[in-house]
Amino acid sequence: MSTHETVSTDEPADGWDAVRDLPPSAKLVAKVLDYNDTLTQSELADETLLPPRTVRYALNRLEDAGVVDSRFSFSDARKRIYSLTI
Numbered sequence: 895m896s897t898h899e900t901v902s903t904d905e906p907a908d909g910w911d912a913v914r915d916l917p918p919s920a921k922l923v924a925k926v927l928d929y930n931d932t933l934t935q936s937e938l939a940d941e942t943l944l945p946p947r948t949v950r951y952a953l954n955r956l957e958d959a960g961v962v963d964s965r966f967s968f969s970d971a972r973k974r975i976y977s978l979t980i
Contacts, residue, residue: 923949934976935974964976
């Protein structure tokens with residue numbers, strides 16, 4: 895490579911940069927939310943095969959990073975529905 899060539903990455907700088915330094919459980923939860931529009935915490939635990947406590951921790955980290963949005967479920971107000979915002 896000469897000194898005039900630049901190195902470029904194919905991956906654009908986007909919201910995934912905020913996820914890059916998070917724990918593996920948070921990355922897995924983010925990827926599952928990327929494939930599914932919205933899921934509850936229990937659905938995320940089922941999809942990822944992670945314990946509910948680990949899913950809760952991952953969701954908190956993702957919310958702190960600003961890449962996950964949560965709202966109350968219309969069908970069951972006791973549950974929250976999570977979606978990826980990136």
